Amino acid sequence: MGAVAERGRLLPALVFIFFWATLVYCPITCWIWNPNGWAFKYGVMDYAGGGPVEIVSGLSALAYSLVLGRRQERMMINFRPHNVSLILLGTVFLWFGWLGFNGGSSFGANLRAVMACWNSNLTASFAAMTWVLLDWRLSRKWSMVGWCSGTISGLVAATPASGFIPPWASVILGVVTGFVSNYSTKIKYWMGIDDSMDVFAEHGVAGIVGLLFNALFGSDAIVGLDGVNVGAKNPTTGTAVGGWIIHNYRQIYIQLAYIVATAAYTFVVSALIAYAINIIPGLKLRASEQAELLGMDDDQLGEFAYDYVEVRRDxxxxxxxxxxxxxxxxxxxxxxxxxxxxxxxxxxxxxxxxxxxxxxxxxxxxxxxxxxxxxxxxxxxxxxxxxxxxxxxxxxxxxxxxxxxxxx
Known part of the structure; x- marks a missing residue:
C-alpha cells in the first residue's frame, strides 16, 4: 500500500488487493510452502518468506507505482517526512513483531527459533548502522529516518535467512543489505517510477539479498537446531541442506531460479491486474489533480491526523x-x-x-x-x-x- 501514498484512491486499491492476494500471493506461497510446490521440491531455501512476503511485496509495489504514475512535482517542493517520531515508533513495533514472525517460523519453541531471533537482531542492527553511515557521508547528519530504513531492510533480509545462516554470517548480511538497499533507492529514478515509500528497495531487493545469502552461508547445523530436520537432505542435490560453506555449490542456481521466477511472475501479474482495474469505470486508480492538491486524508477519508494543530517553523x-x-x-x-x-x-x-x-x-x-x-x-x-x-x-x-x- 506504500505505492498508493499521496495520489492513489482507496477503493480501487482494495479491489486490487483482493485479486492480487488471489492471483499473486497465494500461488507463490504454494510454490515454496506446499510440499507439492515446485520450489519446495526443488530444494529452495526460504525460511520465513523472502519470496512470497518480501519479493512479492516489493515487485508488486513497483508494478502498482508504474501504473499509478508519478506524483505532481510542483506539489513536492516542501516534501519531507511528516512525522519522524511516528516513523521511529512504527519501526520499533515492526522490529518487535518481526521476532515473532521469524522466530515462529520454526514452528516450535526450539533452538532454531532462538537462533532466528538472534540473527534477525544482528542483521537489523548492522543494516541500520550501514544505512546511517551511507547517509552521513552525504549530509554529515545522523538520520533517524535512515536508521529506520536500514533496520527494516535488515529485518527483510533476515526473513529468508535467519533460520539457515550462523550469527557471524548475519553480521555480513546486515552490512551488505544496508549497502545494497540504500543504493537501490536510486533505481526508481532511473526507471522513472515513483515508489514513494521505497518498498522495492527495502523489501524486494533486501529479500533477494537474503535468499542469495542462503546459497552462500546456509548451514545444516543451524537447520538441525529445531530437532526435526537433523540430517535433512536437499531433494535436488541429495546433499545436506545448506550452501557453499558445506560445499553445496549447486544451491546458488536453485536460489537464482526461484528469485527470477518469483520476481517476474509478481511484476507481470500485478501490473496486469492494476491495468485491468484502472480501465473499469469508477475504479480509476489515480485521484484527480485537485484531490492530490487537497490531500488524500481530506479527499478519501475526510479526516486529518495532524492538521488540526500545525506549527510552521520559521x-x-x-x-x-x-x-x-x-x-x-x-x-x-x-x-x-x-x-x-x-x-x-x-x-x-x-x-x-x-x-x-x-x-x-x-x-x-x-x-x-x-x-x-x-x-x-x-x-x-x-x-x-x-x-x-x-x-x-x-x-x-x-x-x-x-x-x-x-x-x-
Missing part, C-alpha cells in the same frame, strides 16, 4: 543572528506562531502598559543596524476592535515595541 524569525548579544531581553508570554513579526517580541518583567498590536516586523540586521539591547517590549492585555480575535470576545496579549537605533 528559522529566520526564531533564531537570533550571529554576533547579536541578547542579554537583558526575555521572551514574552505572548502567543508565538512562527510569524516573522514575532521575532522581536521581547518583554521586560514588571512593566504593564496597554498598547495596540504590532503592525510590522522588526527590521533585520541586513536592513537596519538595530541594537537588540535597545529593544524594549511592554506586555499588555487588550481587546483591540481591529484584532481578529476581538470579535469572538477573546483576550489577546500583545506587546508594544520601541526601537532605538545606534550607528555601528
Amino acid at each position: 528559522y529566520l524569525a526564531w533564531t537570533p543572528q550571529k554576533n547579536d548579544q541578547v542579554q537583558d531581553a526575555n521572551l514574552s508570554r505572548a502567543n508565538l506562531y512562527g510569524c516573522g513579526e514575532h521575532s522581536g517580541m521581547f518583554s521586560n518583567p514588571g512593566q504593564e502598559t496597554k498598547s495596540q498590536p504590532i503592525s510590522s516586523p522588526i527590521p533585520s540586521k541586513s536592513s537596519s543596524q538595530t541594537n537588540l539591547q535597545d529593544v524594549t517590549a511592554v506586555p499588555s492585555v487588550v481587546g483591540a476592535p481591529d484584532h481578529p480575535s476581538a470579535e469572538h470576545g477573546e483576550t489577546v496579549e500583545t506587546v508594544d515595541v520601541e526601537l532605538s537605533e545606534k550607528p555601528r
Whole structure:
C-alpha cells in the first residue's frame, strides 16, 4: 500500500488487493510452502518468506507505482517526512513483531527459533548502522529516518535467512543489505517510477539479498537446531541442506531460479491486474489533480491526523543572528506562531502598559543596524476592535515595541 501514498484512491486499491492476494500471493506461497510446490521440491531455501512476503511485496509495489504514475512535482517542493517520531515508533513495533514472525517460523519453541531471533537482531542492527553511515557521508547528519530504513531492510533480509545462516554470517548480511538497499533507492529514478515509500528497495531487493545469502552461508547445523530436520537432505542435490560453506555449490542456481521466477511472475501479474482495474469505470486508480492538491486524508477519508494543530517553523524569525548579544531581553508570554513579526517580541518583567498590536516586523540586521539591547517590549492585555480575535470576545496579549537605533 506504500505505492498508493499521496495520489492513489482507496477503493480501487482494495479491489486490487483482493485479486492480487488471489492471483499473486497465494500461488507463490504454494510454490515454496506446499510440499507439492515446485520450489519446495526443488530444494529452495526460504525460511520465513523472502519470496512470497518480501519479493512479492516489493515487485508488486513497483508494478502498482508504474501504473499509478508519478506524483505532481510542483506539489513536492516542501516534501519531507511528516512525522519522524511516528516513523521511529512504527519501526520499533515492526522490529518487535518481526521476532515473532521469524522466530515462529520454526514452528516450535526450539533452538532454531532462538537462533532466528538472534540473527534477525544482528542483521537489523548492522543494516541500520550501514544505512546511517551511507547517509552521513552525504549530509554529515545522523538520520533517524535512515536508521529506520536500514533496520527494516535488515529485518527483510533476515526473513529468508535467519533460520539457515550462523550469527557471524548475519553480521555480513546486515552490512551488505544496508549497502545494497540504500543504493537501490536510486533505481526508481532511473526507471522513472515513483515508489514513494521505497518498498522495492527495502523489501524486494533486501529479500533477494537474503535468499542469495542462503546459497552462500546456509548451514545444516543451524537447520538441525529445531530437532526435526537433523540430517535433512536437499531433494535436488541429495546433499545436506545448506550452501557453499558445506560445499553445496549447486544451491546458488536453485536460489537464482526461484528469485527470477518469483520476481517476474509478481511484476507481470500485478501490473496486469492494476491495468485491468484502472480501465473499469469508477475504479480509476489515480485521484484527480485537485484531490492530490487537497490531500488524500481530506479527499478519501475526510479526516486529518495532524492538521488540526500545525506549527510552521520559521528559522529566520526564531533564531537570533550571529554576533547579536541578547542579554537583558526575555521572551514574552505572548502567543508565538512562527510569524516573522514575532521575532522581536521581547518583554521586560514588571512593566504593564496597554498598547495596540504590532503592525510590522522588526527590521533585520541586513536592513537596519538595530541594537537588540535597545529593544524594549511592554506586555499588555487588550481587546483591540481591529484584532481578529476581538470579535469572538477573546483576550489577546500583545506587546508594544520601541526601537532605538545606534550607528555601528
